[in-house]
Amino acid sequence: MKLFDVYPLQPITIERASGSSVWDEKGQEYLDLYGGHAVISIGHGHSHWTKRIEEQLHKISFYSNSIQIPLQVDLAEKLGRVSGKNNYQLFLCNSGAEANENALKLASFHTGRKQIIAFKGAFHGRTSLAVSATDNKNYIAPVNETENVTFLPFNDIGALEDHFKKDGDKIAAVIVEGIQGVGGIRVASNEFLQSIRSCCDQYGAVYIADSVQCGYGRSGKFYSHDHSGVDADIYTMAKGMGNGFPIAGISIAPHIKPKHFQLGTTFGGNHLACAAALAVLEVIESEKLIENAAHLGDHLQTSIRAIPELSDVRGYGLMIGFDYTETISTLRQHLLFQKHIFTGEAKPRVVRLLPSLALSRSNADRFLQDLRDSIQEIQSAS
Numbered sequence: 080m081k082l083f084d085v086y087p088l089q090p091i092t093i094e095r096a097s098g099s100s101v102w103d104e105k106g107q108e109y110l111d112l113y114g115g116h117a118v119i120s121i122g123h124g125h126s127h128w129t130k131r132i133e134e135q136l137h138k139i140s141f142y143s144n145s146i147q148i149p150l151q152v153d154l155a156e157k158l159g160r161v162s163g164k165n166n167y168q169l170f171l172c173n174s175g176a177e178a179n180e181n182a183l184k185l186a187s188f189h190t191g192r193k194q195i196i197a198f199k200g201a202f203h204g205r206t207s208l209a210v211s212a213t214d215n216k217n218y219i220a221p222v223n224e225t226e227n228v229t230f231l232p233f234n235d236i237g238a239l240e241d242h243f244k245k246d247g248d249k250i251a252a253v254i255v256e257g258i259q260g261v262g263g264i265r266v267a268s269n270e271f272l273q274s275i276r277s278c279c280d281q282y283g284a285v286y287i288a289d290s291v292q293c294g295y296g297r298s299g300k301f302y303s304h305d306h307s308g309v310d311a312d313i314y315t316m317a318k319g320m321g322n323g324f325p326i327a328g329i330s331i332a333p334h335i336k337p338k339h340f341q342l343g344t345t346f347g348g349n350h351l352a353c354a355a356a357l358a359v360l361e362v363i364e365s366e367k368l369i370e371n372a373a374h375l376g377d378h379l380q381t382s383i384r385a386i387p388e389l390s391d392v393r394g395y396g397l398m399i400g401f402d403y404t405e406t407i408s409t410l411r412q413h414l415l416f417q418k419h420i421f422t423g424e425a426k427p428r429v430v431r432l433l434p435s436l437a438l439s440r441s442n443a444d445r446f447l448q449d450l451r452d453s454i455q456e457i458q459s460a461s
């Protein structure tokens with residue numbers, strides 16, 4: 080059997096990793112500013128994370144959700160405290176799409192309504208409702224086509240308010256990324272998120288903050304939506320939560336009450352996943368990684384802004400995007416194959432930086448130097 084070919088692949092095989100470095104099978108080291116797509120939060124193979132998982136592995140790694148799992152309770156308490164949403168409730172699952180799927184379903188159960196507002200440029204995952212709320216026709220199979228989702232322009236308060244005035248009593252939820260990731264690092268303005276909050280309050284809809292990519296400290300606050308100063312009703316999270324161990328969750332405001340069997344999962348919140356997620360939060364706290372993301376992000380953004388060939392530098396913390404010109408269109412490939420630095424991309428010519436939140440100042444400065452050198456090398460070769 081061969082693999083089902085769903086992605087174009089780089090001709091690189093990574094064999095081991097530590098901190099912000101990964102090594103290929105020939106021993107070549109790469110600086111990882113992509114974090115396996117924003118997944119590596121505390122650094123590859125962090126010793127505390129490895130130890131926690133290893134110790135748990137020797138006790139029990141899985142049992143069904145029909146029994147009490149104190150690790151889940153510990154995780155909920157710790158997440159509530161670190162995220163500053165102590166009175167919220169946690170439901171655990173396995174992936175970002177599943178988190179959004181459950182959040183949207185829960186909003187519909189809670190309100191008894193069907194309509195969902197999503198935004199142009201949004202990516203919420205590949206499962207049925209999550210993909211229906213994703214603004215890319217190529218990902219939506221005929222069976223996922225629905226009239227229950229309306230796409231409004233991102234950051235357009237007028238369009239949002241008009242839609243609520245027209246259909247407010249039918250709207251179950253508004254789902255929004257605090258910073259659109261796949262959409263090219265587009266930051267939701269504070270005013271826009273505040274107006275989502277007021278519309279949801281006025282019309283009884285649920286505000287879902289998709290924090291799968293922009294959450295877990297990456298933006299320099301626990302949820303990037305926190306920059307706006309208003310709370311969402313549900314936060315969805317995944318990527319950085321397990322530092323590569325698959326785990327996801329939704330954090331649910333106290334006014335949304337649980338009912339048995341509305342949500343459920345076999346693997347979600349298993350012992351091993353909880354051990355990994357607890358280790359991540361412990362390291363985020365003890366190593367002050369949210370503060371590091373904020374400071375280093377400011378430093379990177381300021382320095383990238385000073386490079387004339389790059390434009391529209393944007394983002395928060397260690398979720399940074401910038402555009403590059405057609406004349407240096409090979410920039411990302413040059414960084415990868417000449418400088419051995421992994422970066423993320425968005426179309427048409429956007430570099431996305433999604434490194435570990437434990438990135439060091441020296442690695443950030445090495446990247447900046449290699450970025451300037453790469454631009455010069457590409458220009459002088461053309």
Ligand SMILES: Cc1ncc(COP(=O)(O)O)c(C=O)c1O
Nearest residue numbers: 174175176202203204260291292
């Ligand atoms: C904002 C956002 N939501 C949801 C998802 C889906 O997450 P997963 O691939 O874990 O299902 C992603 C993945 O890139 C994402 O960036």
